Amino acid sequence: MDNSGDELYPIAILIDELRSEDVQLRLNAIHRVSTIALALGPQRARDELIPFLQDSLDDEDEVLLALAEELGRGMDEYIGGKDWAHLLLGPLENLATVEETLVRDKATESITKISTLLSPAQVEEFFVPLLRRLSTADWFTSRTSGASLYPPAYPQSSDATKDELRKLFLGLASDDTPMVRRAAAKWLGPFVKTFSKQHVISDALPIYRKLSSDDQDSVRLLTVEDLIAIAEKLDPAEVKEQLLSSIRAEVGDKSWRVRYMVATHFVKLAEAVGVDIVREELVGAFVQLLKDNEAEVRTAAAGQIPGFAKLLPPEVILARILPCVRDLSLDASQHVRAALGTQISGLAPLLGREATTEHLLPLFLHMLKDEFPDVRLNIISKLELVNTVIGIDCLAQSLLPAIVELAEDKQWRVRQAIIEYIPLLATQLGVKFFDEQLGNLCMSWLGDNVYSIRESATINLRKLTEVFGVEWARGTIVPKVLQMGSHPNYLFRMTTIFAITTIAPTLTLEIIRDNVLATVIALVKDPIPNIRFNVAKSLEVLALTLANKGAEGHDVAQRRIVPAVETLRNDPDADVRYFAGRALERARAGEISETTIFGVLWVL
Template sequence: MAGADGDDSLYPIAVLIDELRNEDVQLRLNSIKKLSTIALALGVERTRTELLPFLTDTIYDEDEVLLALAEQLGNFTMLVGGPEYVHCLLPPLESLATVEETVVRDKAVESLRKISQEHSPVDLEVHFEPLTLVMPTLRQAAEDKSWRVRYMVADKFSELQKAVGPEITKNDLVPAFQNLLKDCEAEVRSAAAKKVKEFCENLPEDSRETIIMTHILSCVKELVSDTSQHVKSALASVIMGLSTILGKDNTVEHLLPLFLAQLKDECPEVRLNIISNLDCVNEVIGIRQLSQSLLPAIVELAEDAKWRVRLAIIEYMPLLAGQLGVEFFDEKLNTLCMAWLIDHVYAIREAATCNLMKLVEKFGAEWAQNTIVPKVLGMANDPNYLHRMTTLFCINSLSEACGQDITTKHMLPVVLKMSNDQVANVRFNVAKSLQKIGPVLDSNALQTEVKPVLEKLATDTDMDVKYFAQEAIRGKYSTLSIFFIYEVSS
């Protein structure tokens, strides 16, 4: 407390000591919060020689008190005599930056950053930078018993790498990163795996390739077959980027086998991450080399005996097509996509139909007219009625993407012809298709071509055919309905 006359200049350190030793946490907290007042009373010299050493030696309090202290010291520059003496604040803040409670450490680091801007270049080098002598602490953190500590080191590794510079990176961070990639906890390995590309990019250019090939690649190879799907997925999201770092020869010899293994991984996310980044490899080794290496694996998966595997590859096909381009797709993958349309599993045929629509959206209506539509329409004459129905499903999906002209001139005649199919399932799907593509057609086609066929199907001997034809005629939201108002009302 202040002296009897209320003069804060008489405030003795002994009183502060008594208050900070009081069992009442709130009293101790209040004392810390008025440190600036106490420092003003003491003057800059006593603050430096008495107050700060006392605070440095007595950092053992409740987290709430330590947090307030860490915040207060960040504003103490002028109270210790200005920038010339600001280095006096480093010892107590350094101690606070090592306490167990995270929020206290964060606040201490925040205050350290704040006062670092008030150091002169010389003082930074003499007083502040010795605090970046963090390697013993970093090594200890990278091997900490708590996996959460090791996880945070892995998660912030790229930032640490940039902060310490190339020499420390080569001598200290490379071994630490290897250990994190081999950590016993999957969460740590996953965090480190995500940093592989960035870590390799930030390595010193003159020794980058040597470090990767000698120290990092062996760890990466182990992670490709990791027991955790999360680890494999994390690695798959960045591993393709190593191609641009290591170059063509190393990619072909060392990375492509890893890509092939991941492309066959049982985890869909791993396969997706590889396919999503094929363009990185394409830029380095070229489409021909890529097709020779990866295409067989893609084809193998596309023809896998397990239909769920085939389904996964179909879902990735539009993405793959976009990565590889239309010419490569037409040459290597078009036939594959058409083969899926006659797969014995309905889910595959359905997915293949959706796949065609996405490909048309990607490559355009003209490409569809020349490449896809003729093959789809050719299936209308297939002996298997399931394949004939697939033609209708494809038309339903493709009509909007292909537009009015292609739909009217090429697709509509086939649909109308199929209204005479001997199989009732095909005929009622014709009715459903006419309702589906109706909004794409012009009014003349609806009136002169679609209307007569639907009227005929509405009198079909099969009850399902009649039902769906009548539904198409009086469909509430169908463009067709405007041409049948009179018939329905009568």
């Protein structure tokens, strides 16, 4: 390739666009960097494009962010492959020093990606010097970026370089600027994972102790994950010798934010330190967090209850953890109670049937009456875990009155959660018990004043039909649904249409022909346009359903549905005419799969 003017064209355009005052134009240019590199070829991309990008940093953060991302997105392919990937480190190093945090983070992320392409020789020659420059730079932004690059650099470095990197990182942990110490605390954990056990004890522990005793709680709270990473590299005896005092200090830290981080990661910490330390030390520490003065800490600890309890024998759970759970169920903070509501059911499989019945069921009953709706909602949504332990009969006898009460809860989300739980209850209780205790309740939801409840109620009817069978639906559900079709309130008539449309695919030809069609066709002349176009939708689904019932079903659709739909095609309302036209097309079609029917239902 010669040096004609045409060959300079791509880089010239890029230069012009990057110098434009239009930010969007500069952004577009950055997003086309790989295309321009491809047009230039590897040699010119290395000789012209990369130096240009390194020397022409834009002052707009949005453009810099895009450049940092593009350089880490397979750019090595366009400059000659892995052997030349180190050239991308130059512009990325500049981006890793800018003031905007998002740009620096994206630049270091791209550097990390590129480091995986480098050979050990390239790491020593290009990556380590970059890391050295960033870690010792005058401005703190460079040093914070440098902290994130030690984990990818360390494994590929020589032993002498590893010694230097550990010392450099200690310098970051001792930095005068809190932002740099925070970065060191954030990245110490990933860095420790690359250490040998010897260097964990000799180098990582002193760095951790320095950071965990920092006067800034924003630094100390980040050391919780460092503690876990170090514990995972040591055996239980070493953890007991080296880390026990640190664990106690973190749990009892004067800052609630540090204690919150300990509570949030408590299960990971417990899994890392070993069973003996869990039972000797961490049970007491966990109880301390569950009783913390700050609601945020108690909330985080409540979220760890089932995971931590899995590490304990049932007698310890009953003696030490369960009293705290009782206290939390009465906590003054609604957020603590809500967090407990999500987790408390997880104790049932650990305690077994007898202990769950004796100790947990009373707490469920109490929390189902909590004044905060999220508490009630969280308990309901997790009841299936309890059901698997104590059985539906016991659960129903204990909780059915509360469930019936919640079915009329003033918060619609609670009512909806109960509806979604009904099919499980129905499956376990059997048809007789269901009809006596819950049948009328399920039908009452069809008249709820919240649309989402009415919609969920119709879906519930379809699930119940699948559980108890079509003949049960014919005698129990269908008559009550069709009766609402003549209700003076149009919302009830609308619900009839929705319910029929939803359950139609589960019904037999006879039920549709002898019971359902008359009610739907009668609503073709309803005075409310919304009713009529939903009738058109319903007739479409009924036509599809009948088409799958064979020749007789197709004949019923032609004789009864097609004339009704043709009436709607002449409706004065445009929406009604549109849906009627679509329904007519479906009604005249042949056999259609059940998947298609449910696809239409989903669209409707």
